[in-house]
Amino acid sequence: MDAGIARVGEMIPEAPQQEVRLTRLLLLVGGTLLGEVEAYLKPHGLNDSDFRTLMALYSSPEGATPSELCGFAQQGATNMTRIGNALVKAGLAARSHSAEDRRRIVLNITPSGKRLVRKILPPLFPKVLGAYASLSAGDKRTLERLLRQVALNIDSLQSSDPSS
Amino acid sequence: MDAGIARVGEMIPEAPQQEVRLTRLLLLVGGTLLGEVEAYLKPHGLNDSDFRTLMALYSSPEGATPSELCGFAQQGATNMTRIGNALVKAGLAARSHSAEDRRRIVLNITPSGKRLVRKILPPLFPKVLGAYASLSAGDKRTLERLLRQVALNIDSLQSSDPSS
DNA sequence: AAGGAATATTTCACTGGTGAAATATTACGG
DNA sequence: CCGTAATATTTCACCAGTGAAATATTCCTT
Structure with a gap:
């Protein structure tokens, strides 16, 4: 990879080689990590967005509204509805209407959802630590x-x- | 995000908080960069794998075989055939048989492919530089x-x- | 020249993610 | 109360990527 960038740098001298290398590295590392995470979650029927949403709910004792969750999961409203459906269907979260503003739906994690988080999170810790071991x-x-x-x-x- | 990780850390004390933060950051940055790159390439009819392959060819005056390219683009052989088809169809690369070993196919970038690279690469430089400006x-x-x-x-x- | 390994391609079948716009419900301001 | 805005959901239509296994061609060893 470095050789390739260097050769391109010779042919296109304006190329900011170091920054290009950094970007490739970030793409590589990010892509690999994402692959790992998704592969690990798949058997549990979750993808990364589902998981991020579930984690947001896990850390929100008060629950959260779909629009709030959109930020966390970097998803649009349409998808957040889908994610909510999936989580509710799997029994990991529950929907309820907000008391103050009945336009809002509040999602709360269920006991079963908490159990799942506490089950799938710890096995990831050794891998996460390993990534920075050196x-x-x-x-x-x-x-x-x-x-x-x-x-x-x-x-x-x-x-x-x-x-x- | 930090607040969320901290709260999870309280509930699950074994969690390696710093490493988790690092991992999230890498996922975030990597995902954003990938999104940017793919959005930029799309109008040119290329996705990230196509582009990586094209860049590998650009920096390989001798050309390269599909199996060699599989490494660069992190793709399986099946997909590399597809990428080759796409590049050839778009006139950006050409296939030929290797003289020494006729099982091998050699892909070479065409003049038109070089032109495309020299056209789409430079506009990316300011963005790449910007990512590390500070x-x-x-x-x-x-x-x-x-x-x-x-x-x-x-x-x-x-x-x-x-x-x- | 025959059998086994390497390379590329094809076939076949599968999967998941996305988003814009229309709709429904409720809130809020005047 | 009426109109406008906010929230969530539904509808509709769309698209991209993937991979395992069978096949074809060529090479290499004996």
């Missing part, structure tokens, strides 16, 4: 700091440049 | 170093743990 404590802090910056930069790129 | 030169080197380590760690996880 990094020192300082390395991890640095990595987190830099990744947050990149995340912010990307975000402002998207807002300021609708052409993408 | 990082110092040292930060970028550090980030690259750390990402490479993570990539390696993940790789060995996969090989050593077929359960995933």
